[in-house]
Amino acid sequence: MDLxxxxxxxxxxxxxxxxxxxxxxxxxxxxxxxxAGNAVQAMEQIQRxxxxxxxxxxxxxxxxxxxxxxxxxxxxxxxxxxFVTAHAEHAVQAFDLEAVDYLxxxxxRERLQQALQKVQKQSAPKEPLADAGLPECLIIQxxxxxxxxxxxxxxxxxxxxxYITVRTREKEHIYDGALSDLEQRYGHLFVRVHRNxxxxxxxxxxxxxxxxxxxxxxxxxxVRLDGVNERLSVSRxxxxxxxxxxxxxx
Numbered sequence: 672m673d674l675x676x677x678x679x680x681x682x683x684x685x686x687x688x689x690x691x692x693x694x695x696x697x698x699x700x701x702x703x704x705x706x707a708g709n710a711v712q713a714m715e716q717i718q719r720x721x722x723x724x725x726x727x728x729x730x731x732x733x734x735x736x737x738x739x740x741x742x743x744x745x746x747x748x749x750x751x752x753x754f755v756t757a758h759a760e761h762a763v764q765a766f767d768l769e770a771v772d773y774l775x776x777x778x779x780r781e782r783l784q785q786a787l788q789k790v791q792k793q794s795a796p797k798e799p800l801a802d803a804g805l806p807e808c809l810i811i812q813x814x815x816x817x818x819x820x821x822x823x824x825x826x827x828x829x830x831x832x833x834y835i836t837v838r839t840r841e842k843e844h845i846y847d848g849a850l851s852d853l854e855q856r857y858g859h860l861f862v863r864v865h866r867n868x869x870x871x872x873x874x875x876x877x878x879x880x881x882x883x884x885x886x887x888x889x890x891x892x893x894v895r896l897d898g899v900n901e902r903l904s905v906s907r908x909x910x911x912x913x914x915x916x917x918x919x920x921x
Contacts, residue, residue: 674701674787677720679713679736680728680755689726689755689778696784699791710734710742717743722750724790729756729765737761740768744851751790766832767867769851793849807857809837811844820844822860826874826898828853830867840898862916864894864905872916874898878905 676693678686686706693701704720707713709731717725725743729736736754743749754765757776765773771793772786809825811818820837829836830850837844854861854869861869877895879902892905894913905913 674699674724674790675704675720675722676701676724676726677705677707677713677716677722677750678703678726679707679710679731679739680726681708681731682728683708685728685755685776689783692778692780692783695780696787698784699787701787710736710739713739714742717750723794724751724753724787726753726755729754729758729761737764737768740765740770744768751793753786753790763832766830769830769849771849793852807860809844809846809848811837811846813845818844822857825861825871826896827868827870827903828861829869829903838899862909862912864903864909864913866906868903870894870896870903870913870916872919875913875916878910878913878917 678689680686680689686708690703690706693703701724704722705716707716710733713725713727716722727736727740736756740752740754743752752768752770753772753774754761754770755774755776755778759775762773771790774782774786807822808819809822811820820839824839825837826840827838828846828850829838833847835846835848835850835853837846850867850869854863860872862872862875864870874896875894876897879893879895880890881893882890892907892910893902894905895902
């Protein structure tokens with residue numbers, strides 16, 4: 672699949688440099704379909720060009736790249752986002768926004784090529800299981816071996832920087848993928864409790880209010896799960912959905 676790329680950076684020289692590097696990438700090929708110097712121009716270009724990848728700077732006048740990425744997440748079919756910035760300190764926030772990759776300037780062609788391959792891999796159609804009798808599962812690649820983990824055994828999925836922690840009752844696995852992709856494919860099995868976590872619907876045991884201060888301020892919500900000791904934070908936005916999972920069929 673060829674990638675249709677929009678370059679968003681307020682510096683013309685930076686955009687030109689990325690355009691040159693993209694022309695040297697061959698696997699996958701990347702076609703630059705537009706450029707933008709700010710978030711307003713970027714949204715206009717995204718709607719007009721139908722790009723499937725945005726190379727996005729963070730520090731720009733007006734709306735910054737982080738806010739633009741958050742807006743893109745609300746689209747029905749958002750383009751993939753790869754941040755390209757001179758500031759390394761925003762990486763954690765970037766992956767909370769489910770960016771595919773995070774590149775620091777000056778960008779090397781090899782590193783850009785690697786990011787494009789990640790986008791291609793994430794966007795590729797998912798192969799159905801050959802045996803319809805097998806349970807839905809994730810293929811975990813760890814330490815030179817591949818392991819099939821049935822989704823019915825998974826208690827929660829939690830985004831940790833570039834990877835996802837897959838927690839079963841017995842152990843933790845590391846999975847290379849996007850939480851939003853897993854939510855879209857397996858929403859019938861998992862419910863989102865926070866921007867960085869999905870939990871098994873059948874594992875939800877209790878939803879509890881917690882207080883971080885004696886005066887009632889700093890209150891929040893936590894979910895208890897069958898099979899593990901740790902509790903996970905529940906955002907107010909997701910509270911109703913988690914409660915619904917609690918009272919719904921296991």
